[in-house]
Amino acid sequence: MPQMAPLNWMSLYLFFILLYIMMMIMNYYIFLYFPSPMKIIKMNKNYSWKW
Structure with a gap:
């Protein structure tokens, strides 16, 4: 019946x-990203401007 x-x-x-929505939700909850704590080294660079 074509109707x-x-x-x-x-x-x-x-x-x-x-x-599609279920796959998106599953991918979101399966691959949670936990960044590893890294020690952030802040280097201060002193520039000597010669005018």
Whole structure:
């Protein structure tokens, strides 16, 4: 029945959108980035300006 085709397209569209959103959420929560604490060395550079 060709009248039912838009419903099939809409259900497939919703299915793939939900699948995409679920994959994005899973990737966000699986790969949480925890930076390792590094010792930050601040170097002061003294420039002598010659005018």
